[in-house]
Amino acid sequence: MSLSVLNSHFCFVLVSLSYTDMESAIKTLVTTFVKSSRGKENLDSKSFQKLVEKNLSGVMEDAGNSSAVREMQRGLDENSDGKVSFEEYLTLIGYLANSMSQRKTESNPDSS
Amino acid sequence: MFSADVCISREDEAYIFGEVMVTVKGQSSQYLLRHAALQTQKVIMEAAISTLVTQFKTYAGKDGSSSTLSKDEFQHLVASQLPNYVKNASDPAVIDQLMGSLDENNDGELTFSEFWQLIGKLASKQGGFSQ
Numbered sequence: 001m002s003l004s005v006l007n008s009h010f011c012f013v014l015v016s017l018s019y020t021d022m023e024s025a026i027k028t029l030v031t032t033f034v035k036s037s038r039g040k041e042n043l044d045s046k047s048f049q050k051l052v053e054k055n056l057s058g059v060m061e062d063a064g065n066s067s068a069v070r071e072m073q074r075g076l077d078e079n080s081d082g083k084v085s086f087e088e089y090l091t092l093i094g095y096l097a098n099s100m101s102q103r104k105t106e107s108n109p110d111s112s
Numbered sequence: 113m114f115s116a117d118v119c120i121s122r123e124d125e126a127y128i129f130g131e132v133m134v135t136v137k138g139q140s141s142q143y144l145l146r147h148a149a150l151q152t153q154k155v156i157m158e159a160a161i162s163t164l165v166t167q168f169k170t171y172a173g174k175d176g177s178s179s180t181l182s183k184d185e186f187q188h189l190v191a192s193q194l195p196n197y198v199k200n201a202s203d204p205a206v207i208d209q210l211m212g213s214l215d216e217n218n219d220g221e222l223t224f225s226e227f228w229q230l231i232g233k234l235a236s237k238q239g240g241f242s243q
Contacts (some may be wrong), residue, residue, distance in 0.1 A: 022167050022193040026231060028160035030239040041241070054150065058158035086241040087232070093161065094228040101165045101224045105179060 033089050042083035048073055051089075059096050125171035167193055168224055184213055197234045211227060 019027070036051035037043050043051060052060065052069050058107035076088045170182045171189035181189065190210070191201040200206045207221045236242075 009131060020193050020237075021163050022135050023196055025160040025163040026235050028156060028196070028232075032157055033208060034239060036222060054153055055157040058154050059161055068148045086239060090235060093157075094225070094232065097161045097165050097228065100161060100222050101168065104165060104169065 029090070029093060033086055040087050042081075043069065043089065044083055045073060048084045049084075056096070087111065119221055165224075168227055177221065180223050181227060182221055183207065186227075187221055194234070197238070 032051065032055055033043070036047050036055075038047070049066055049069050052063050052072075058061035072092070073084060076084060076092055078088060079085075135230075158169070167177070167189065168181070171185045174179055174185050176182055178187075187201065187204075187207045190198050190207065195201065198206075199209070210230070211222065214222055214229050216226055
């Protein structure tokens with residue numbers, strides 16, 4: 001009887017090491033959306049809910065509240081197609097980033 | 113140092129970082145890894161957003177108003193932080209054109225919101241999304 005400890009395979013892919021923090025951050029914005037949309041251009045409501053709940057609970061208070069998220073989706077849905085496009089998603093992230101930026105300013109007041 | 117992706121093959125894929133795929137069979141290890149991955153997933157976007165905010169503030173703080181980017185500060189940010197995504201950042205015409213397209217109220221300074229338009233454009237380009 002053979003001992004199978006871990007049936008695993010590792011496949012290392014060396015990626016470019018020359019991306020800056022900011023470029024990596026931008027890439028993260030993209031990959032988060034792409035993974036949730038599973039290759040589609042838009043997120044349907046369910047995928048959007050999932051994206052928010054799994055990824056944005058650190059930056060948003062009601063990330064787990066489905067009715068709050070539905071409201072937010074309605075607010076983002078510029079073309080009212082019931083889906084969240086990448087652009088609409090970026091608008092949301094921009095809003096969250098801006099809020100974070102203002103929170104950081106408040107806790108570190110300018111002394112000029 | 114290299115970045116590594118841990119992708120758990122279940123109905124929900126949970127990614128940690130980067131590009132390596134690790135497939136682990138066996139219930140308990142699968143659960144632990146998935147749990148760790150989901151926990152990590154929560155912080156990934158927060159970290160990315162935080163990076164974008166912090167970098168903006170770092171460059172905006174160099175002179176004048178610390179909550180907006182002057183053209184000079186913008187040029188420094190683009191040249192240092194976006195070398196792969198924006199080519200020819202040392203060309204003043206490129207910076208002029210870019211800044212012009214972002215500066216909505218034409219006051220010669222970029223607020224975070226105005227600057228975010230650039231992030232949006234670069235992200236859309238990265239992802240192959242038409243704007």
